[in-house]
Amino acid sequence: MNRIERLFGLTTLLQAKKYVPADELAAQFGISVRTVYRDIKALGEQGIPVSFEPNKGYFLVQGYFLPPVAFTPAEANALVLLEALAATLTDASIQAHVGTALSKVKAVLREPDRTRLEQFTSSIQLHLPEYFRGPADYLAPLQTALAERRAVELEYCDKAGQCSQRYVEPIGLAFYNFAWHLIGWCQLRQAYRDFKVARIRRLTATSRPFSRAEHQLLTQYIAELHLPPAG
Numbered sequence: 001m002n003r004i005e006r007l008f009g010l011t012t013l014l015q016a017k018k019y020v021p022a023d024e025l026a027a028q029f030g031i032s033v034r035t036v037y038r039d040i041k042a043l044g045e046q047g048i049p050v051s052f053e054p055n056k057g058y059f060l061v062q063g064y065f066l067p068p069v070a071f072t073p074a075e076a077n078a079l080v081l082l083e084a085l086a087a088t089l090t091d092a093s094i095q096a097h098v099g100t101a102l103s104k105v106k107a108v109l110r111e112p113d114r115t116r117l118e119q120f121t122s123s124i125q126l127h128l129p130e131y132f133r134g135p136a137d138y139l140a141p142l143q144t145a146l147a148e149r150r151a152v153e154l155e156y157c158d159k160a161g162q163c164s165q166r167y168v169e170p171i172g173l174a175f176y177n178f179a180w181h182l183i184g185w186c187q188l189r190q191a192y193r194d195f196k197v198a199r200i201r202r203l204t205a206t207s208r209p210f211s212r213a214e215h216q217l218l219t220q221y222i223a224e225l226h227l228p229p230a231g
Contacts, residue, residue, distance in 0.1 A: 172218030
């Protein structure tokens with residue numbers, strides 16, 4: 001990666017995240033923190049408004065946007081693969097947003113890149129086992145609850161068919177064993193529980209804030225399941 005490509009990558013990363021520390025930028029691009037300082041200065045000299053907040057990192061001043069100019073063939077192929085994965089492994093609540101997001105991406109592509117993207121679309125197909133049951137349009141509201149740190153009310157039926165009402169404080173969504181799982185703090189059981197999304201009969205968003213200031217990390221919970229390693 002030459003310096004021009006790196007500066008463009010820095011700008012794109014800063015646009016994608018609210019704050020990025022210098023050491024994270026250095027690790028992302030395989031450069032020293034001192035080189036990050038020089039690159040940030042170079043961006044400022046080119047009129048790109050990068051600012052810094054102590055203990056948080058660098059950020060692009062609000063209102064500055066860098067539209068994508070072109071995609072490499074590998075990047076275009078990755079977008080198509082993501083679209084196919086979303087169409088197969090998610091539900092209608094997510095698929096609609098993926099479709100509109102990709103439409104916005106296509107709208108700013110150059111014509112050759114747009115044509116390439118359409119050509120790749122027909123070359124990707126996914127087939128899942130017949131026993132796979134997709135989630136029932138709950139992924140998007142669950143994501144909202146996660147982002148806003150609000151409890152959700154569930155009508156949930158376990159594998160024995162026993163149904164119950166639960167208030168759950170979500171800590172994450174996990175996909176394993178060909179199923180989506182909601183991991184969260186169950187206020188009824190006063191413990192972290194794993195809820196298979198396909199077994200949720202009804203989900204209601206609530207205005208209840210989380211009862212706990214800090215929750216276990218999703219990565220920690222998943223690690224404790226001792227799932228077999230991928231591949």
